[in-house]
Amino acid sequence: MRVLIVSDSHGLTKELKKLVEKHQSEVDYFIHCGDSELDPDDPAINNFIIVRGNCDFDERFPEDIVKKIGDQTIFITHGHRYSVKSSLMKLAYKAKEVSANIACFGHSHQLGAEMVQGTLFINPGSIRLPRGRIERTYVILDILEGSYQLKVYDVVSGEQSHLSQVFSLSN
Numbered sequence: 592m593r594v595l596i597v598s599d600s601h602g603l604t605k606e607l608k609k610l611v612e613k614h615q616s617e618v619d620y621f622i623h624c625g626d627s628e629l630d631p632d633d634p635a636i637n638n639f640i641i642v643r644g645n646c647d648f649d650e651r652f653p654e655d656i657v658k659k660i661g662d663q664t665i666f667i668t669h670g671h672r673y674s675v676k677s678s679l680m681k682l683a684y685k686a687k688e689v690s691a692n693i694a695c696f697g698h699s700h701q702l703g704a705e706m707v708q709g710t711l712f713i714n715p716g717s718i719r720l721p722r723g724r725i726e727r728t729y730v731i732l733d734i735l736e737g738s739y740q741l742k743v744y745d746v747v748s749g750e751q752s753h754l755s756q757v758f759s760l761s762n
Contacts (some may be wrong), residue, residue: 592661593617597639597729598624598669598697599717601646604635606718606746610729611638618731620660624697624715625652625669644669644697657689663734666691670698670714679712686710693732693739702728704741706758711739718746726751 595618600607611621615638625644629636631651643652647669656667666686673681676699686694693711701723702716716728726745733740743754 592619592663592734594620594622594660594665594732594734595729596622596624596695596713596715596732597718598695598715599626599644599700599719600628601626601717601719602628603719604629604633607635607639610718610746614731620658622658622665622667622695624667624695626697640667642667642669645671655685657691661734663692664690665693665695667695670696675699675714679707682712683707683710686712702726702730702743702754704730704756704758709760711758713741728754 595614621639623636623639623641625642626646627636628646631649640656640658642656643654658665666689673685675682675696682694691710695713697714700717700720703714705712715730718727718729721727729744731742737760739758741756743751745751
């Protein structure tokens with residue numbers, strides 16, 4: 592199973608459409624972790640499972656989503672309601688509460704991924720306003736038998752193989 596994860600696009604539409612066009616034949620699901628700043632009916636986000644960020648004022652976006660994909664449970668949130676800029680603790684408690692194997696979030700605009708007590712936490716960074724790096728990042732997650740493989744992409748220059756990671760499910 593392959594999942595593309597993006598966040599914090601802050602009004603971009605052309606880039607979101609390009610991601611779908613580029614990866615639609617190889618990706619099973621598209622996830623947007625909020626702050627699209629788009630109307631829920633905007634064609635640029637039609638293909639995305641999307642949540643509401645702190646800059647999304649339309650209440651038709653859900654705050655959080657729990658999505659079952661195969662035998663994996665994915666918790667999707669923006670992160671502002673869980674104070675992710677200071678700690679993953681609140682998000683970890685919520686992920687455990689909903690029995691999530693994977694927690695996807697944004698808000699900080701900082702790319703990161705780590706396995707904590709059997710849950711993979713993924714922040715794809717931002718394709719508009721990255722922090723801590725110049726690459727405008729999104730990720731593609733491969734859910735494999737016994738592991739997760741995370742590939743990082745720059746919206747302009749493509750795969751950033753030096754940032755790719757593999758996480759064993761036994762961590």
